[in-house]
Amino acid sequence: MTHSKPKIVAVDGPAGSGKSSICDEVSKRIGWTYINTGALYRGVGLLALSRGIDLNDSASLAAMVDEIAPGLAWRSDERSLWYKDRNLTLEMNSEQAGYAASKVAKQAAVRDCLLPVQRQLTLSAPKGSLVDGRDIGTVVFPDADLKVFVTASLEERSRRRMHQLGTDTEPQALEDIRKGIARRDERDQGRDTAPLKQASDAVVLDTSDLSMEESILALIRLLKERDLVG
Numbered sequence: 001m002t003h004s005k006p007k008i009v010a011v012d013g014p015a016g017s018g019k020s021s022i023c024d025e026v027s028k029r030i031g032w033t034y035i036n037t038g039a040l041y042r043g044v045g046l047l048a049l050s051r052g053i054d055l056n057d058s059a060s061l062a063a064m065v066d067e068i069a070p071g072l073a074w075r076s077d078e079r080s081l082w083y084k085d086r087n088l089t090l091e092m093n094s095e096q097a098g099y100a101a102s103k104v105a106k107q108a109a110v111r112d113c114l115l116p117v118q119r120q121l122t123l124s125a126p127k128g129s130l131v132d133g134r135d136i137g138t139v140v141f142p143d144a145d146l147k148v149f150v151t152a153s154l155e156e157r158s159r160r161r162m163h164q165l166g167t168d169t170e171p172q173a174l175e176d177i178r179k180g181i182a183r184r185d186e187r188d189q190g191r192d193t194a195p196l197k198q199a200s201d202a203v204v205l206d207t208s209d210l211s212m213e214e215s216i217l218a219l220i221r222l223l224k225e226r227d228l229v230g
Ligand code: DC
Pocket: 015, 037, 038, 039, 041, 042, 098, 101, 102, 103, 105, 132, 133, 134, 135, 136, 184, 188
């Protein structure tokens, strides 16, 4: 019996747009696999930091990522990230990991090395995968069954991030977060290799004025419209 190719939904978008939370919940409701590709970049960033590697040193990063890629694992069922027997999940969600990830993600050698890891993870899913990142619809799976570009205004993304961090509502705290996200957007959109951009055939899902539940239902509606789920 031949194993039919799993369905693939590519979900790209900027930091704080809500794509990870939406994919996480939608995949649970429809019984698909959730692949958080940002976690892999965060893992590379964290390991580079713990080894004292300069995040701008492309040669050292290239050598490191070649060595570590076989041991780096995203476990979709637990939403956890591992390097060999080290659980990186808690560290992965820190601001420091996000910063390091966006720096290492600029390096072509890092991206090249993570490309087959992302494809292999996705293609081994039993039913279908929701894959979120920055270049999934443009580079990793240009022939995905559905491409969605999730976005939200910078103001709204900053407010959500502040809420997530549990920071108080001082105007300065919000302003610092807003600047950090704007810098991250600039790095992700401005890099030479696989920059964040909307695929020409992607459907835009603007969550600025949507609750989490409304966003989840909007993605499920898109999947149904394409007959990807019943
Ligand atoms: O989605 P995230 O915030 O966990 O991603 C962390 C960083 O990794 C982000 O700044 C850009 C980078 N990234 C990427 O370049 N390509 C991907 N497919 C996923 C993440």
